[in-house]
Amino acid sequence: MSKIYNFSAGPAMLDASVLEAVSEAAKNYDGHGLSLMEMSHRSKPVMDMVYETESLTRGLLNVPDGYHVLFLQGGASLQFSMVPINLLDDDMIADYTDTGAWSTKAIKEALLYGKVNVACSSKESVYDHIPKELTQSEDAIYLHITSNNTIYGTQWHDFPIPINSNGYLVADMSSDIFSRPIDISQFGLIYAGAQKNMGPAGVTMVIIRDDILDKVDRKIPTMMNYGTHIDKGSMFNTPPVMSIYAVNRTLTWLKSIGGIDCIEKKNKLKAQKLYDEIDNNVLFRSPVKVENRSMMNVPFVFAEQGDESSFLSYCNQRGLQTLKGHRSIGGFRASIYNAMPEEGVDALIQAMKDFQLN
Numbered sequence: 001m002s003k004i005y006n007f008s009a010g011p012a013m014l015d016a017s018v019l020e021a022v023s024e025a026a027k028n029y030d031g032h033g034l035s036l037m038e039m040s041h042r043s044k045p046v047m048d049m050v051y052e053t054e055s056l057t058r059g060l061l062n063v064p065d066g067y068h069v070l071f072l073q074g075g076a077s078l079q080f081s082m083v084p085i086n087l088l089d090d091d092m093i094a095d096y097t098d099t100g101a102w103s104t105k106a107i108k109e110a111l112l113y114g115k116v117n118v119a120c121s122s123k124e125s126v127y128d129h130i131p132k133e134l135t136q137s138e139d140a141i142y143l144h145i146t147s148n149n150t151i152y153g154t155q156w157h158d159f160p161i162p163i164n165s166n167g168y169l170v171a172d173m174s175s176d177i178f179s180r181p182i183d184i185s186q187f188g189l190i191y192a193g194a195q196k197n198m199g200p201a202g203v204t205m206v207i208i209r210d211d212i213l214d215k216v217d218r219k220i221p222t223m224m225n226y227g228t229h230i231d232k233g234s235m236f237n238t239p240p241v242m243s244i245y246a247v248n249r250t251l252t253w254l255k256s257i258g259g260i261d262c263i264e265k266k267n268k269l270k271a272q273k274l275y276d277e278i279d280n281n282v283l284f285r286s287p288v289k290v291e292n293r294s295m296m297n298v299p300f301v302f303a304e305q306g307d308e309s310s311f312l313s314y315c316n317q318r319g320l321q322t323l324k325g326h327r328s329i330g331g332f333r334a335s336i337y338n339a340m341p342e343e344g345v346d347a348l349i350q351a352m353k354d355f356q357l358n
């Protein structure tokens with residue numbers, strides 16, 4: 001069987017070293033004779049592992065003092081609610097940028113708790129770009145962005161600055177965390193589901209600055225309260241230990257290959273090669289504005305009418321899987337997260353060159 005490259009947008013490809021370590025841990029964790037799934041989260045080996053995952057995160061992302069790193073459940077989708085329930089009181093206003101389906105979902109939840117100003121939207125052009133102009137509110141408590149739009153393949157390459165000097169950025173980084181250097185101090189809160197770029201589903205990372213909490217008067221369910229998880233070091237209830245371990249192995253792998261600066265170079269190279277092929281191959285075109293193109297998710301469509309299923313099965317025969325575009329825009333989408341090697345991108349480019357419409 002030829003090698004399979006999985007271009008899925010999520011759950012996405014993981015490095016082979018991660019899959020091996022997780023398989024071993026499922027049987028016998030680190031020589032303890034027990035499966036990691038059977039071990040208490042209060043036992044020292046497991047506590048050490050979770051703690052190490054936090055330090056790997058702090059190291060790789062240069063997380064400054066005054067920020068907590070949390071491992072929560074409920075996916076990025078629960079963060080759409082946890083963010084406003086903890087940060088946005090009924091009479092407060094928050095600015096949200098509408099750059100895709102995930103942003104829209106975040107806005108819907110925020111509206112249940114406070115006032116929302118949609119500072120920009122690219123909905124009318126099917127989210128093919130990130131708007132340059134934002135209409136922010138003077139007194140917005142925070143400005144929410146989706147740093148990478150997984151479905152439409154756009155990415156904020158420079159982050160907007162809140163006009164309220166006491167305001168802060170909140171970012172859904174589910175599909176580009178750990179892909180490029182970021183200045184954490186620009187953000188009050190960052191959240192990311194693991195299953196795009198750092199592990200399997202089941203765990204969500206939240207990086208939160210201390211001083212943004214305790215500004216709302218409402219009652220917050222205990223499990224939804226960031227304070228609960230900060231006080232208990234992400235161990236208020238039973239954490240998803242296997243998923244956290246896969247994140248641990250992914251970050252260890254990332255560190256071993258040179259960290260964030262190194263992976264950014266690789267990601268840029270992969271993306272550049274693929275966009276060059278899309279722009280130069282007469283069969284294909286990109287639906288996304290050049291300056292907003294994502295380094296992680298690369299949608300492309302046939303330049304003329306064509307049978308999409310025939311290209312997909314052509315790719316499948318070569319071990320290039322999960323290239324179907326999201327149901328809302330069709331065409332194709334190659335997700336080329338950190339774990340996708342350059343060889344996988346090369347193989348896709350070769351398939352695009354070899355494929356002839358007939």
Ligand SMILES: *Cc1c(COP(=O)(O)O)cnc(C)c1O
Nearest residue numbers: 075076077102150172174175193
């Ligand atoms: C996948 C994704 C989500 C949803 O994540 P869940 O963990 O499934 O809730 C939210 N935002 C972005 C940007 C995503 O890519």
